[in-house]
Amino acid sequence: MKESDIHLGERLHLCASFVREGTRLCDVGTDHAYLPIWLALHNRIISALACDVREGPLSTAKSNISRFHLQKLITPRLSDGLRAVQSQEVEDIVIAGMGGDLIARIVTETPWLYHPEKLLILQPMTKPSHLRAAMAGRGFTLLQEEAVYDEHRVYTVMKYRYLPRECKETxxxxxxxxxxxxxxxxxxxxxxxxxxxxxxxxxxxxxxxxxxxxxxxxxxxxxxxxxxx
Missing domain, CATH: 1.10.287 (Helix Hairpins)
Known part of the structure; x- marks a missing residue:
């Protein structure tokens, strides 16, 4: 597998563009781990956790990470949401390709995300309004949002940070x-x-x-x- 074999698609490219340079990343629902691999190959991150709740995709992620010799930079991890991740391990968190209600559940059940140093990059497949309401109701400020075409569909990607003092009334x-x-x-x-x-x-x-x-x-x-x- 060559670098050219990593095809993110426009949806994940937009997610990648929101990730801060030199950050420690966590990709929730990583599937093939293409997002952290692409970011590592482009020297955008210093480390990454590639998390998935299913053994099958995680096995594929491990194989892809090994093929690019990125074992020292990217760690695959079995995790339901962020339950197996510690605050000190990551700074930017990408949760993409899930329903807005599930993303909201993952965020709200993870206390250490309620900190202004953590950056959340969220890409809901459904229920975006539910997700925005849940985030605003818990003190997260929507910093940026953009939409993009990918394979004849249109998606939106949101960037959030916990800033309760700046989070105005919804x-x-x-x-x-x-x-x-x-x-x-x-x-x-x-x-x-x-x-x-x-x-x-x-x-x-x-x-x-x-x-x-x-x-x-x-x-x-x-x-x-x-x-x-």
Missing amino acids: DSVQIYTGALTGKNAAEREYLLRQSHYLQQKLFGLLRGGDSPQTKVLVDALQKIEDMCL
């Missing part, structure tokens, strides 16, 4: 729009798909009678329309 509209601005085609498509979801949700609420959530959804739809014009 903006209900931002729960649905995140920190996206509609600056490119991927972000506009992501927001338009979110708009379709919100329209369906709003229709359901209106059929059941007025709700305090109605205004939030209307405001979110208006914000998306303004960004995507």
Whole structure:
């Protein structure tokens, strides 16, 4: 296997771009360990834990790490979320390719993440609004968010840090729009798909009678329309 064989795809490339240079990384749900391998080969990290809850993917990760002779830099580890990881081992944590509810569970059950030195890079496959609400409700500030196309789908990647003093009262509209601005085609498509979801949700609420959530959804739809014009 050569360096050229490591194909991250645009989704993981975006995750990689959020990782700080010279950091100690933890890749949760590492699968083939392509993300930490790519970062190590590009001298972006000083060490990494490649964690997975399943023995099969972890075995593949071990083989890939060995093929690139990166055993001294990348340590594969069987772990359910971050349960087998200690705070002093890592600084940047990537949790990608999972549902937003599962990512929220992993974060909220890990006390040592509640520290401003830890950087969280999160890429939900589903329920992004659930994830944003959970993070904001626990004092995590959304520092950056971008969307990207990958294999005819569009994904969003979020960067968080625990900053409770700077974490303002949750903006209900931002729960649905995140920190996206509609600056490119991927972000506009992501927001338009979110708009379709919100329209369906709003229709359901209106059929059941007025709700305090109605205004939030209307405001979110208006914000998306303004960004995507």
